[in-house]
Amino acid sequence: MSIKTFFICAVFILSFSVPAFAEVSIETNVSRTRLSVGEDLTLDIVISNADGSVSQPKVSSIEGFSSFSQGHSQEISFINGRKSSRSIFSYVLIANSTGTKSIGPFEIEIGDKAYRVAPVQVVVTDGAGGPSPPQSRPPAVASAIFSPPRKALPAANVKSEDIFVKVWLDKDEVYVNEPATMTYTLYTRLTATYKGFDKEPETTGFWVEDFPPDKTLRRTEQIINSSRYVVADVRKVALFPTQAGVFSIDPGTLSVAVEMRDEDNFDTFFSYNIFGRRGRSLPSFVSQVVPKLLHADKVTLTAKALPEQGRPAGFNGAVGRYRIEGSVDKEEVHVGDAVTYRVRITGEGNINTIQTPAFPKLEDFKIYDSASSTHISKDNKKVEGEKVTETVIVPKKAGVFTIPALDFVYFDSETDMYKGLRTATHILSVKPPDTAESPALPVSFEASSADSEKENVAVLSKDIRYIKSVDDGRKRGRGFSRNPLAWILNLLLIAVAIFFSVISGRRTDETREKNLFRMRRSYGVARSRLKSAASLMKRDKADEFYAEISRAVYGYFSDKLGVSPQSVSLDLIEKRADEMTPPKLLSDTKALFNELSLRRFGKGAAEDHPMKETYSMADRVIASFEKVKLK
Numbered sequence: 001m002s003i004k005t006f007f008i009c010a011v012f013i014l015s016f017s018v019p020a021f022a023e024v025s026i027e028t029n030v031s032r033t034r035l036s037v038g039e040d041l042t043l044d045i046v047i048s049n050a051d052g053s054v055s056q057p058k059v060s061s062i063e064g065f066s067s068f069s070q071g072h073s074q075e076i077s078f079i080n081g082r083k084s085s086r087s088i089f090s091y092v093l094i095a096n097s098t099g100t101k102s103i104g105p106f107e108i109e110i111g112d113k114a115y116r117v118a119p120v121q122v123v124v125t126d127g128a129g130g131p132s133p134p135q136s137r138p139p140a141v142a143s144a145i146f147s148p149p150r151k152a153l154p155a156a157n158v159k160s161e162d163i164f165v166k167v168w169l170d171k172d173e174v175y176v177n178e179p180a181t182m183t184y185t186l187y188t189r190l191t192a193t194y195k196g197f198d199k200e201p202e203t204t205g206f207w208v209e210d211f212p213p214d215k216t217l218r219r220t221e222q223i224i225n226s227s228r229y230v231v232a233d234v235r236k237v238a239l240f241p242t243q244a245g246v247f248s249i250d251p252g253t254l255s256v257a258v259e260m261r262d263e264d265n266f267d268t269f270f271s272y273n274i275f276g277r278r279g280r281s282l283p284s285f286v287s288q289v290v291p292k293l294l295h296a297d298k299v300t301l302t303a304k305a306l307p308e309q310g311r312p313a314g315f316n317g318a319v320g321r322y323r324i325e326g327s328v329d330k331e332e333v334h335v336g337d338a339v340t341y342r343v344r345i346t347g348e349g350n351i352n353t354i355q356t357p358a359f360p361k362l363e364d365f366k367i368y369d370s371a372s373s374t375h376i377s378k379d380n381k382k383v384e385g386e387k388v389t390e391t392v393i394v395p396k397k398a399g400v401f402t403i404p405a406l407d408f409v410y411f412d413s414e415t416d417m418y419k420g421l422r423t424a425t426h427i428l429s430v431k432p433p434d435t436a437e438s439p440a441l442p443v444s445f446e447a448s449s450a451d452s453e454k455e456n457v458a459v460l461s462k463d464i465r466y467i468k469s470v471d472d473g474r475k476r477g478r479g480f481s482r483n484p485l486a487w488i489l490n491l492l493l494i495a496v497a498i499f500f501s502v503i504s505g506r507r508t509d510e511t512r513e514k515n516l517f518r519m520r521r522s523y524g525v526a527r528s529r530l531k532s533a534a535s536l537m538k539r540d541k542a543d544e545f546y547a548e549i550s551r552a553v554y555g556y557f558s559d560k561l562g563v564s565p566q567s568v569s570l571d572l573i574e575k576r577a578d579e580m581t582p583p584k585l586l587s588d589t590k591a592l593f594n595e596l597s598l599r600r601f602g603k604g605a606a607e608d609h610p611m612k613e614t615y616s617m618a619d620r621v622i623a624s625f626e627k628v629k630l631k
Contacts, residue, residue, distance in 0.1 A: 024049055024110060026117050030103075034123045040094045041122065045106060047087040052111025053579040054087045064101045064124065065093040095124040158258050158292055161227075163188040165234075167251040167296040175304050177319040177350055178413045179209075179238040179383060182299065184254065187222075187229045191259040194234050198293055201252035204616040205303075207240040207350060207623055211378050238383050240350045241303035242619055243534065249301060254294040306411055310418055314357070316524075318410035320349020326406060326423030335433045339393050343406060343423065346386040351376055352626065355524065356389040357406040364401060368392040369520065395430040402427055522559030526552045526622050530615070537611045545611050549618050550596050556622050560630055578629040585624050592617050 024047070031042040045057050093103065104119030163186070170181040182201075186194060219232045234254070241247065306319070322345055329340045343356050351374055359367060370391035377385050395401070403426040412419050529552035536545040551565075558565040561576055570593050574586055595614055 024051065024115070026108060026115055028104070028106070028117060028120050030120055030122060033121070034125070035095055036125050037095050037098060040092050043091045043093055043103060043120070045089040045091075045108070045117070047089075047108065047110065049085060050087060050110045052113075055109040057089055057117075058107045059104060062093070062103055064097045064099065065095055065103070098124050098126050100124075158190065158290070161225075162190050163192055163256065163258065163292065163294065165254050165294040165296050167299055169299055169301060172300070173302040173304065174241065175319055175411065175413050176242065176244055176306055177207075177240050177317055177353070179240050179350070180301055181381070182237050182239055182249070182251070183233050184235040184251065184296070186232050186234050186254070186256075186294075187224070188256075189227055189229050192292070193257045193289075194232075195255040195257060195291075197252050198255040199253040201237075202250040203237075203239065204620050205242055205245070205247060207242060207353065209238040209240070209350075209376070209378070209383050211236040211238070211381065236381065239301065240353075241301070242623060244303050244305035247301045247303065249299050251296040251299065254296075256292045256294060257289045258292050259289050307416070312409045312418055312420060314407055314420075315409045315411070315418060316355040317527075318349065318354045318408075319413055320347055320410060321412060321414070322347030322349065322354070322408070322410050322421065324406075324408045324421045324423055326426070328403065328426050328428065331427065332429045332431070333395065334431045335395055335398055337394070339395070339428065341391045341393060341403065341426075343389045343391075344386060345388075345408065346384075348382055348384040349410070350383065351385040351387055353623075354387055354410075356387065357408050359391045359393075359406070360404055362393065362401070362403075364396055364399070366394045366396060368394075395428070398430050398432045400427065400429050518559040518562065522556050523622070523626055525559065526556035529555065530619055530622070533615060533618075537615060542611060546596065546614070549614060553592065553596065553618050553622070556625075560625065573630075576631045578631065581628050582624075585621070585628065588617065588624075589621050592621050 026048075027046050029044040029046065035041055047054055095101075101122050101124055102119040103122065104117060106117040106119075108115045108117065166185045166187065168183055168185070170183070174180045219230065222229050222231050239249075306317075324343065324345050326341065326343050329342070330337075333339055341359065345351075345354060345356065356370070356372065359370065361367070368391070370389050372387060372389040374387045375385045376383065393403075405425050406423045408421045408423075410419060410421075411417070529548055533545050533548040533552060536548055554565040554568050557568045557573060561568065561572065563572070570590050573589060577586065592614075595617065
């Protein structure tokens with residue numbers, strides 16, 4: 001067999017080992033298909049397994065409705081090395097006229113391809129035939145219209161007592177990594193539409209989890225100083241402090257649109273409903289909509305350090321209430337078979353930052369780096385969910401082995417106590433290699449077959465007899481294919497190619513395992529260095545502090561990107577960042593890099609920028625990149 005034939009076969013075999021990717025799918029969902037004029041429905045456009053950036057959907061037709069965007073959310077998960085993703089665009093539509101309506105069609109661009117989605121049919125009635133069916137879920141807060149009595153509508157400038165916002169915390173004091181829920185409550189006696197945030201809140205020093213709008217909606221009516229207000233919680237966020245201290249939080253600025261009227265001659269006390277339906281005929285006055293920014297007072301939160309007394313050695317910062325369980329996918333295997341050990345941690349708390357207990361070293365097993373997936377739920381107005389970690393182990397010899405229990409420690413903020421959990425032990429029965437069936441190993445483990453035993457080759461007999469031809473006196477050349485040297489040369493070349501392929505494969509596997517290990521430990525190492533920097537900051541050692549912060553930041557990106565610390569640069573981070581990376585995060589990263597360069601190599605600059613701000617900036621950037629995928 002020639003080298004050309006060998007490599008053709010190799011490419012053919014490898015072509016079957018490329019993992020399959022799920023096809024792109026697009027679906028549209030509406031919360032109801034029948035409603036009355038003035039009622040609303042929720043439209044979700046769900047794009048699954050998009051290979052490339054996803055554009056905002058373009059709608060060809062949406063007549064008969066007032067539409068508002070509820071926002072865009074994205075879910076990405078990795079299971080057994082396979083990526084799956086979902087992009088969800090949500091809208092609220094308020095019906096304005098009766099009839100059978102078509103919403104759409106829609107056009108969505110994914111990468112360099114355009115997809116067209118069929119329209120959705122709904123029926124809108126005048127509501128006279130009886131009560132409309134109940135809504136399947138609350139309308140989106142991000143586009144809710146709040147309509148109090150007509151007599152309160154202004155004819156001139158909007159006053160601060162007409163519409164305002166209050167921000168409050170459910171707790172004034174929490175432990176580090178214990179959530180405090182911050183709620184934005186809007187009070188209005190005007191017809192107003194909440195548009196979102198003109199300025200986002202300042203949450204430096206916190207891990208932030210937003211609650212979905214449809215989970216935070218709560219509307220009531222209240223009488224304040226003899227005036228009736230419509231009151232609604234328009235946003236809720238969970239704040240997990242990453243360090244101890246007293247924080248003064250700027251809640252940001254809300255944007256609303258207020259309806260102004262030139263006349264006010266209606267006697268009805270509450271003509272508009274909560275979504276602003278005017279009824280069957282429009283009133284005979286002229287109105288205009290003006291923007292309004294609402295500012296809220298700062299709120300103060302105290303974050304307490306976790307107690308040192310009674311802290312177990314294996315504690316990794318988990319705060320909340322958790323459960324843990326471990327399992328194996330099989331209990332009887334042969335030597336060389338892969339076994340998946342799965343650890344599942346569930347509970348209430350900052351699931352994204354909890355660390356799964358490290359799998360112990362087992363001399364009789366080959367252990368491959370684990371993969372994990374996280375699922376977050378915020379249905380009960382609290383952050384909860386699960387983190388599943390899978391580790392693949394391959395036994396190297398026969399016998400009965402015990403997989404030891406794993407210990408997990410967390411701090412229960414309700415009882416102010418550290419609590420320990422332990423998984424069950426598992427007995428694994430390993431049989432000798434099954435030579436009868438000789439099952440093919442997965443691609444990831446084929447290199448381990450080199451350790452299997454080889455049988456000696458013995459010469460039993462000679463079954464080749466040479467035939468002597470008659471010499472007719474003419475000289476004949478020996479063909480290349482009949483030349484023993486040619487065969488020996490071919491065999492040598494094939495052996496050399498196989499040798500270098502095996503060596504290259506092993507080096508690639510080792511490099512990949514090393515990079516995965518660096519990536520998995522990057523956050524923990526960075527947190528340890530930040531903790532060391534915080535200690536230097538308390539002792540007012542500026543030079544050592546900035547040096548340690550630089551090691552934390554550059555070391556973190558070095559481990560995440562699989563490069564040396566000297567190769568880390570802002571250009572490399574921007575190039576390797578995912579398309580969904582927020583521009584503000586890249587801007588903050590650039591500011592952090594500039595700040596570290598200035599502090600380490602500039603002179604006399606430490607006074608105009610306190611060390612605490614640099615620490616908070618580094619902490620925020622590192623924590624935010626834990627949510628971002630790097631290529």
